[in-house]
Amino acid sequence: MSDTESLKAALAPIAAGRATVRIEDGKASIVLDVTGLDEAARAEIEADVRRVAEGAPGVSEVRILLTSERRTRRLIAVASGKGGVGKSTIAANIAIALARRGRRVGLVDADIYGPSQTRLLAVDGIRPEARGKTLIPVQTGFGVPLLSMGGLVPEGQAIAWRGSMAGGALGQMVDADWGDAEVLILDLPPGTGDLQLTMVQKHKPAGAIIVSTPQDLALIDAARAIDLFNKVSVPIVGVIENMAGYACPHCGEISDPFGSGGAEAAANRMGLPFLGRVPLEMAIREASDAGDPPAAGNGPQAETFAALAARLDEWLVANGG
């Protein structure tokens, strides 16, 4: 048996399938795949491999390189109990802001009733291609690939698509060819009914962001959305208050036609993190309608979304990297 063969055999019981070994001129080079192991387990296996290798015949020096495959992709759902609170706007812009921080992000528009991401990201009318049964996300101009129910559900047939067909289409989008995307932002349809429950149950997001406007009614609906995620043990990343105060397009002064702070107070009451607020601004609606997402620009709105993305990023790091 060569020295390499005997070292391989010696390592088999402690690093079966994880170690690639080569010995040259007494130098053992070992590539150790530590995918799926936490830090303590990595340190332990590395120490064990080093000990065995240093004691192996024909070895005078040991070099170990740790490698790890890409983390599994994580889904972050953006949800609200009530429609029209700005879920899609926030999902799109937080995805873009997160991508600007260097995260590899994809966006899934699961809204069968009113898919809006193709308009927000200016790829209306572009149908996703497929390789066999695998969908290929549409590249947008903002560093975030997109798949939208809009491309899969025949127009005007949302009602007929309720239930299992919509579930199947969502599965196809989540399992699409996302390349090296590590985070998928999932724009859920509004509401807390069976459709949303099934989607969440089946795809088990790593976390959920709840969007609410400051009004009491919206907050009651938000609480319902929170309940839905609690029911299936999906952690809440936090609450975002949208349309909080009106920023005057002329002077920038913020007034509170609908009040503000309600979502933060509600989050505090429920013991949930509050991620931040986005003011009601004409510029946000106009840019969104024009397919020119504010998070991709350099104005104050971009900063607002960058701050929200930073909070999400912190959460991602604290919850697995």
Ligand SMILES: Nc1ncnc2c1ncn2[C@@H]1O[C@H](COP(=O)(O)OP(=O)(O)OP(=O)(O)O)[C@@H](O)[C@H]1O
């Ligand atoms: N902070 C904001 N300032 C101004 N307009 C906003 C703001 N947030 C969202 N909007 C506008 O409000 C409308 C509804 O937003 P959006 O489509 O994101 O809500 P939604 O919760 O996804 O709605 P749906 O429940 O129908 O999916 C859009 O016209 C959007 O441009």
Ligand SMILES: [Mg+2]
């Ligand atoms: Mg929407």
